[in-house]
Amino acid sequence: MSAAPAAIIARGLAKSFQRRTVTTTALASIDLSVAQGEFVAIVGPSGCGKSTLLRLIAGLLRPSAGEVATNGHAVTRPVTDIGIVFQNPVLLDWRTVLDNVLVQIELRGLRIADYREQAVALLRAVGLGEFLASLPRELSGGMRQRTSIVRALIHDPPLLIMDEPFGALDALTREQMRIDLEALWLRTRKTVLFVTHSIDEAVLLADRVVVMSPRPGRIEQIIDVDLPRPRGIEARQAAVFVETAQRITQIFLARGILHQSRGL
Ligand SMILES: Nc1ncnc2c1ncn2[C@@H]1O[C@H](COP(=O)(O)OP(=O)(O)O)[C@@H](O)[C@H]1O
Numbered sequence: 001m002s003a004a005p006a007a008i009i010a011r012g013l014a015k016s017f018q019r020r021t022v023t024t025t026a027l028a029s030i031d032l033s034v035a036q037g038e039f040v041a042i043v044g045p046s047g048c049g050k051s052t053l054l055r056l057i058a059g060l061l062r063p064s065a066g067e068v069a070t071n072g073h074a075v076t077r078p079v080t081d082i083g084i085v086f087q088n089p090v091l092l093d094w095r096t097v098l099d100n101v102l103v104q105i106e107l108r109g110l111r112i113a114d115y116r117e118q119a120v121a122l123l124r125a126v127g128l129g130e131f132l133a134s135l136p137r138e139l140s141g142g143m144r145q146r147t148s149i150v151r152a153l154i155h156d157p158p159l160l161i162m163d164e165p166f167g168a169l170d171a172l173t174r175e176q177m178r179i180d181l182e183a184l185w186l187r188t189r190k191t192v193l194f195v196t197h198s199i200d201e202a203v204l205l206a207d208r209v210v211v212m213s214p215r216p217g218r219i220e221q222i223i224d225v226d227l228p229r230p231r232g233i234e235a236r237q238a239a240v241f242v243e244t245a246q247r248i249t250q251i252f253l254a255r256g257i258l259h260q261s262r263g264l
């Protein structure tokens, strides 16, 4: 029996954007392999090509060089067997929480009746059991983002891609979302590729953290995070957390992405 293919394999992946006479090299030569069920975070400065990398993997953009495969299939067009969560949840204002989740099923031409029960179960699992019939405007930002995460998972894709999903939330909500996302991941064991600006968030969530350099984005280092799960709140006190976060901070200091205090 052959082992399951890697969830993601990128080889020599690069992307340049051409606008009139100006060429922007967003990504240069990315090699990355993500195993089935792994939680990988990507952290790097703004504009280093994180979203571009996710779009290449999802097949929403074509690479300028190199290749990418998901679950053993070369990506040549938008990958359908995938869940995507963006920074701002795009919900339909006139549809309830439950119906916003089921949009995914409708758009895919699947039978709603086959997914309703699972939608309710997942919404309950993320604490939205009492809000199934609420409209997006009746929800907090965190609750809206929870709805969009459930929507990204409802068709049971093996791969979940999240592009700064907690970036628009306040710090407390963000911490809770982080804890709940880990619980959801432990329950579903999807492969997750999670982009964030937050070093702490990356270390607290991921099995491995991909540290990117400024544009053109390259992988600077990939760091294993050897922390037991669930990590919860206490993980912040763990020596491994503190050391790993420091190591990443050091990389950013060395690269001039972070600076010691210059006294404002
Ligand atoms: N469609 C596009 N056309 C031209 N330039 C783009 C396009 N998308 C992204 N870029 C550029 O590529 C670089 C990387 O962008 P992006 O992947 O969004 O970075 P990040 O998500 O890390 O902030 C930026 O300089 C951005 O301006």
Ligand SMILES: [Mg+2]
Binding pocket: 050, 051, 052, 163
């Ligand atoms: Mg981005």
